[in-house]
Amino acid sequence: MSTPYPFSALVGQEDLRLALVLNAVSPAVGGVLVRGEKGTAKSTAVRAVAALLPGVRVVPGCRFSCEPGAADPECPDGPHSEEGGAERPARLVELPVGASEDRLVGALDIERALAEGIKSFEPGLLAAAHRGVLYVDEVNLLHDHLVDLLLDAAAMGASYVEREGVSVRHAARFLLVGTMNPEEGELRPQLLDRFGLTVEVAASRETDERVEVVRRRLAYDADPAGFAGRWAPQEEQVRARIAAARALLPEVRLGDAALRQIAATCAAFEVDGMRADIVMARTATALAAWAGRTVVLAEDVRQAALLALPHRRRRNPFDAPGLDEDKLDETLARAKAEAGDDDPDPGPDGGPGGGPDGGGEQPPQPQDGAGDGSAPPTAPQAEPEEGPAGADGPAPSAAADAPAGGPPREQPAAPAEEPFRARTLTVPGLGEGAAGRRSRARTAQGRTTGARRPAGGTLGKLHLAATVRAAAPYQRARGRSGPGLVLRRDDLRSAVREGREGNLVLFVVDASGSMAARQRMSAVKGAVLSLLLDAYQRRDKVGLVTFRGTGAELALPPTSSVDAGAARLETLPTGGRTPLAAGLLKAHEVLRIERLRDPSRRPLLVVVTDGRATGGPEPVALGARAARLLAASGTAAVVVDCESGPVRLGLAGALAADLAGVAVTLGELRADTVSALVKDIRRAA
Incomplete structure (x- = not known):
C-alpha cells in the first residue's frame, strides 16, 4: 500500500482542510463536497485526512465492521459476542464513477440462491465504508440513482437492499467526501443540499506558495516514506487533536443565542427546508470542539455559515455559489442584539480555527498541480451586415456601426430575457447512451x-x-x-x-447583423438559456457554435457544464454577415469528432436562426448543401425560427427541410403555450 501524502504537509486550502477535519470530528455534519479546478489537491487532501482518523475496534470476522459491545442487532453476520474485538485503521473506500448499483449496495448471489436454495448476500462498498471514509471522485459524473442511494445511506446511517424477495439491512455510517470539477457539469440542487458542507478550491496565485507546493510534492515523489517520516510529529499532533475534539464534542453547549443566529442566517439567505439549520448547528458545535471550547460562539456560527450555506442558496444551476459576507455579518449582529450578548469572551485564542493552545493548527493542503489559467477566446471582429433589411428594422450599416476611418464596431451584448420551461425535444429511435432524461x-x-x-x-x-x-x-x-x-x-x-438517455445538444446560434436587433437577440438568448436549463435537468452534454462575419466559431466545446454555456451566451457579440454554411459545417465537424470520442451518445442539433444566408459566394446554395450533409450523417435537428414581424420569408422552414428536421418558432418552444407538443423529431419523408 502506497504511503499517503501527509495531511500536515498540505499548503494553503485552509477551508478544505477545515471542512475535512470538522467531519472527522463530527461525522454527523454530513460530509463534504469539494468543488474546484483540476490540480488543486482535492483527491490528495481526502486521502491524507483518512490516515488521521482514529482506529476502529471491530468484531473479528464481521464483514460489516460491527463494534464489539455495540454491535448492530440487525447485522446480517450477527449475532455477535459482546467481548473481544480487534483494532484496525479506518478504511478509505473509493467509489468509481462507473460502479454499478450492485457494487455500491451489495448483491444477492442469484446462482447460489436458485441452484442451492441459499439466500447469500455479498456486501457492497457501503458496507466496506462503515466507520470509515467513502470517497467519490467526480461525483457530478456519477449516475443520479447511485448518488441518491449513497446520500440516503449517509443520511440514515444504514443501507437497505431489497432484491428478489430478500431484504437486508446493515449499518453504513461513514464520512462522505465528494470531489468535482464544475467545468465537467453540476450536481442537481437537491443533491447539493444533501452534502453537509461545500468548499470551493483554486490554485494559489502567490508565487511563494506555489513554489512551496512544488518543492514538497517533488520531495514526496522522490521518497514517500522518508517525506512522511519527516512530517510524522505534525501528523500525530493533528491526529491527537481530532481524538480530543471527538471526546469533547458531547460536552459542547449550543446556547439559545447561537441557535437564534443560525435560524436568522438561514432565513435571511432564504435557504429551502430545515437541513441547513441542522447542519449549521452541528458544524458550529464541531468548530467549538476543534478549538477546545465547550461553548459555541458567534465566530463559530459565522464560519459554519460560510461552509454550509453557499451551495444551498443557488436558485438555478447558473447561479455562482457564495455568500454575501457583509449581509452575513449584519444578520449575525442583528440576531445577537435581539437575543442579548450572552456569549462569553473568547479570549485571544477563541476563534473557530484556533486550537486549545492558541496555536491555530493548520489542517492540510495537497496540491496535485496548478490550475489552468487560460482566458476565454477573444471574440472575432464584427462586420456590418449587408443585404435587405430584416423585419425588425434596417440592419446596421458600416457608417453607423464604425467611426470614420476605423474598423466596424460589434453590437453590445444584449441581456437575455427570463428563461421559461421549454418543450421537450428528443432524438428519435432507441439509443444506448449515458443515463439521462x-x-x-x-x-x-x-x-x-x-x-x-x-x-x-x-x-x-x-x-x-x-x-x-x-x-x-x-x-x-x-x-x-x-x-x-x-x-x-x-x-x-x-x-x-x-x-x-442524455444526449449531446449542440447549439448553432446565428449572431449576425440580421439578428442584432436588441429585442430579438434578448428573446433568442432567453430561449437558448431555457434550452440550456432543460439540458441541465436532463443530464445532457452541451456545445455552442456561433456564426457571424466571415466564419463560425466553436464558442463552447461539448461539455457537461451547462453553466459554461450560459456564461458564453451572456457575452455573445453580434454583427456582420450571415455565414450560415460555415456554421453548419463547423457543427458537422464538431459532431464528427464527438462521435469518435463517445459513439453511444446521440446528438441533437439545435439551430437558432432566422434562416438568412449572406456570407460567402452562393450563400443560400452552400447553406442548403451543408444542411443536407448533416442530414445524411443521421443527425436529429430542430431549427428555432427567430424571424419576426409582419413579413416572413419562411427561410428557417426551408433550412429545417434540408436538415430533415423540424422548425419551431420562439413562441412554440414554451411548453406551457402549446396544446399538442411534438415530442420526437420526425424526419421529412
Missing part, C-alpha cells in the same frame, strides 16, 4: 421490456421469470429429483430495461 434508450434503470442472454459474461439485472422458463424444459434431462431447480449458467437471462 431526454431520449428513449436501453439503460440499467427503467421499466423491463424483455430478456436476453448476458452479454460478455456479465449478468446484470436478472430476469427471474425468463431464467426459469429457459431452464424448465431441461429438468428431466438434467436428472432433477427434488423440489430444487437444476440451473446452468446458460439458463440465466438479463432483464432488458428501457429508460432515458
Whole structure:
C-alpha cells in the first residue's frame, strides 16, 4: 500500500482542510463536497485526512465492521459476542464513477440462491465504508440513482437492499467526501443540499506558495516514506487533536443565542427546508470542539455559515455559489442584539480555527498541480451586415456601426430575457447512451421490456421469470429429483430495461447583423438559456457554435457544464454577415469528432436562426448543401425560427427541410403555450 501524502504537509486550502477535519470530528455534519479546478489537491487532501482518523475496534470476522459491545442487532453476520474485538485503521473506500448499483449496495448471489436454495448476500462498498471514509471522485459524473442511494445511506446511517424477495439491512455510517470539477457539469440542487458542507478550491496565485507546493510534492515523489517520516510529529499532533475534539464534542453547549443566529442566517439567505439549520448547528458545535471550547460562539456560527450555506442558496444551476459576507455579518449582529450578548469572551485564542493552545493548527493542503489559467477566446471582429433589411428594422450599416476611418464596431451584448420551461425535444429511435432524461434508450434503470442472454459474461439485472422458463424444459434431462431447480449458467437471462438517455445538444446560434436587433437577440438568448436549463435537468452534454462575419466559431466545446454555456451566451457579440454554411459545417465537424470520442451518445442539433444566408459566394446554395450533409450523417435537428414581424420569408422552414428536421418558432418552444407538443423529431419523408 502506497504511503499517503501527509495531511500536515498540505499548503494553503485552509477551508478544505477545515471542512475535512470538522467531519472527522463530527461525522454527523454530513460530509463534504469539494468543488474546484483540476490540480488543486482535492483527491490528495481526502486521502491524507483518512490516515488521521482514529482506529476502529471491530468484531473479528464481521464483514460489516460491527463494534464489539455495540454491535448492530440487525447485522446480517450477527449475532455477535459482546467481548473481544480487534483494532484496525479506518478504511478509505473509493467509489468509481462507473460502479454499478450492485457494487455500491451489495448483491444477492442469484446462482447460489436458485441452484442451492441459499439466500447469500455479498456486501457492497457501503458496507466496506462503515466507520470509515467513502470517497467519490467526480461525483457530478456519477449516475443520479447511485448518488441518491449513497446520500440516503449517509443520511440514515444504514443501507437497505431489497432484491428478489430478500431484504437486508446493515449499518453504513461513514464520512462522505465528494470531489468535482464544475467545468465537467453540476450536481442537481437537491443533491447539493444533501452534502453537509461545500468548499470551493483554486490554485494559489502567490508565487511563494506555489513554489512551496512544488518543492514538497517533488520531495514526496522522490521518497514517500522518508517525506512522511519527516512530517510524522505534525501528523500525530493533528491526529491527537481530532481524538480530543471527538471526546469533547458531547460536552459542547449550543446556547439559545447561537441557535437564534443560525435560524436568522438561514432565513435571511432564504435557504429551502430545515437541513441547513441542522447542519449549521452541528458544524458550529464541531468548530467549538476543534478549538477546545465547550461553548459555541458567534465566530463559530459565522464560519459554519460560510461552509454550509453557499451551495444551498443557488436558485438555478447558473447561479455562482457564495455568500454575501457583509449581509452575513449584519444578520449575525442583528440576531445577537435581539437575543442579548450572552456569549462569553473568547479570549485571544477563541476563534473557530484556533486550537486549545492558541496555536491555530493548520489542517492540510495537497496540491496535485496548478490550475489552468487560460482566458476565454477573444471574440472575432464584427462586420456590418449587408443585404435587405430584416423585419425588425434596417440592419446596421458600416457608417453607423464604425467611426470614420476605423474598423466596424460589434453590437453590445444584449441581456437575455427570463428563461421559461421549454418543450421537450428528443432524438428519435432507441439509443444506448449515458443515463439521462431526454431520449428513449436501453439503460440499467427503467421499466423491463424483455430478456436476453448476458452479454460478455456479465449478468446484470436478472430476469427471474425468463431464467426459469429457459431452464424448465431441461429438468428431466438434467436428472432433477427434488423440489430444487437444476440451473446452468446458460439458463440465466438479463432483464432488458428501457429508460432515458442524455444526449449531446449542440447549439448553432446565428449572431449576425440580421439578428442584432436588441429585442430579438434578448428573446433568442432567453430561449437558448431555457434550452440550456432543460439540458441541465436532463443530464445532457452541451456545445455552442456561433456564426457571424466571415466564419463560425466553436464558442463552447461539448461539455457537461451547462453553466459554461450560459456564461458564453451572456457575452455573445453580434454583427456582420450571415455565414450560415460555415456554421453548419463547423457543427458537422464538431459532431464528427464527438462521435469518435463517445459513439453511444446521440446528438441533437439545435439551430437558432432566422434562416438568412449572406456570407460567402452562393450563400443560400452552400447553406442548403451543408444542411443536407448533416442530414445524411443521421443527425436529429430542430431549427428555432427567430424571424419576426409582419413579413416572413419562411427561410428557417426551408433550412429545417434540408436538415430533415423540424422548425419551431420562439413562441412554440414554451411548453406551457402549446396544446399538442411534438415530442420526437420526425424526419421529412
